[in-house]
Amino acid sequence: MESAIPRHLQCPRTLQRRVDDGYTPPFPAWTARPSRPGQTIVMALLGVQACGAHAERDACAGLRQIVAGLHAHGAPLHCDVAHQVDECGYVTMIAITYWRDVAAYDAWAGRPDIDAWWRAPARLTDGVGWFREVLAPAEQRYETLFSAPDRLEAGGAALGRLSQEIMEHGYWGSMRDRLPLSQTDPLSASGALTIIDGAPGPGARVRVAGHANLAVIRSGQDWSDTAGEERRLYCDNIAPVLRAGMDFLRDAGTSVGCYANRYMQQRDVAGRPVEKTFGLSYWHSLTELERWAESHATHVAIFGTFMQVVQELNFALRLRLYHEVAVLTSGQQRYEYVNCHARSGILNGLPRES
Known part of the structure; x- marks a missing residue:
């Protein structure tokens, strides 16, 4: 049995664990290890939301556009696809992607074809909402x-x-x-969630800073x-x-x-x-x-x-x-919503007057 904390990150504790060194777990469990010390990971949620009579069809079509872009050069290490109906009744489809580091994700997201598609005015008028939530925790x-x-x-x-x-x-x-x-x-x-630019809601783009x-x-x-x-x-x-x-x-x-x-x-x-x-x-x-x-x-x-x-x-x-x-940290989070309703994802945590 070993510690969940990798050996190269172990240090003298100034804050104690909830249990002492003699603790024995009641059943086995495991943790994932990076392939090399210092390796980070990026989790990028690339999503689409839709409402109305054809919401399921529209959300699935939007997700197919997202997934098609993932097959470009610089694809993620792993991708899960998932479905939800959110608190406002919108069908939500997400590709949850994992990248080896921020540079790998940025290289993909910055490809001219990917970036131009995301920034195109048509994202505000094509009948669905789009969002990117990018998390990049240090090891x-x-x-x-x-x-x-x-x-x-x-x-x-x-x-x-x-x-x-x-x-x-x-x-x-x-x-x-x-x-x-x-x-x-x-x-x-x-700190608190804050709007960097834009405004939440349909027909708008908004970026939010985490705290x-x-x-x-x-x-x-x-x-x-x-x-x-x-x-x-x-x-x-x-x-x-x-x-x-x-x-x-x-x-x-x-x-x-x-x-x-x-x-x-x-x-x-x-x-x-x-x-x-x-x-x-x-x-x-x-x-x-x-x-x-x-x-x-x-x-x-x-x-x-x-x-x-x-x-x-x-x-x-x-x-x-x-x-x-x-x-x-605040710098390890990026949230961006395009044509999404005002309670989408992290927007739900903004003060209502926002």
Whole structure:
């Protein structure tokens, strides 16, 4: 067993973990490792939204345009495609892409054909909304967790390597303890979301600046390998409670520090739903994310239901779970929305007078 924090980032702690050195996790878990020390990762959400009678058709057509551009020179290391109907009833399709570093993403996004398409006036009039949310955490500000060692997801698939079994999991506070910077930094949030230029809403372009130590989590579920009683328990018991918690964060998350939440179902390359979902949410701070996870009724219900199922199945699960967490500096975030409604993504966290 090893620490989730890579050896080259370990240092004398000035802030203690929630558990002592003798702690033994109740079940195994793993984290993704970069292929080389100092490697960063960029997570770029490239999305389209549509409403009206032909929303599904229009959103899928928009996503095909986005994905076609990804096949150009400088393609991402990994891409997931996912679908959601947001809090305003808009069908949303996103290509969640992972790049090896900011330079690789910028080289792709700066290609004349890609850049000209994005900036074209037609993006304001072609009947759908477009957005780019680009997150570039330093290695010290990013962590992952996997319940199984043989299938990496999300940013882990881009990093490509897996640790041995790790110690820092299975207790409240372990998410923070896996972040290398948490050894010496409380990761306290400061500042607020601000508009750089433009205005939110249909027919407009807007860019938003994130603030220091804004937290992002993508937390996924893969039930494609489940069968029999485990599948029934997941679909009938866990999934509805999970959906209720995700809907709370989508509709009322600002009351607990969550700027925005998307609960999405993944799709394959042909656009068909697959048995994978994830929640992806933006938080004012890691502390507020931790508080919701530890004490809010919606997450207590998710955790309690999951543990009942785990115990009923005697820990013999084929359900796969994972997450990735980033706590970002203001300079590690870029948000841009074109012809999108005013509650899209991080716009939902702006003061309403904005």
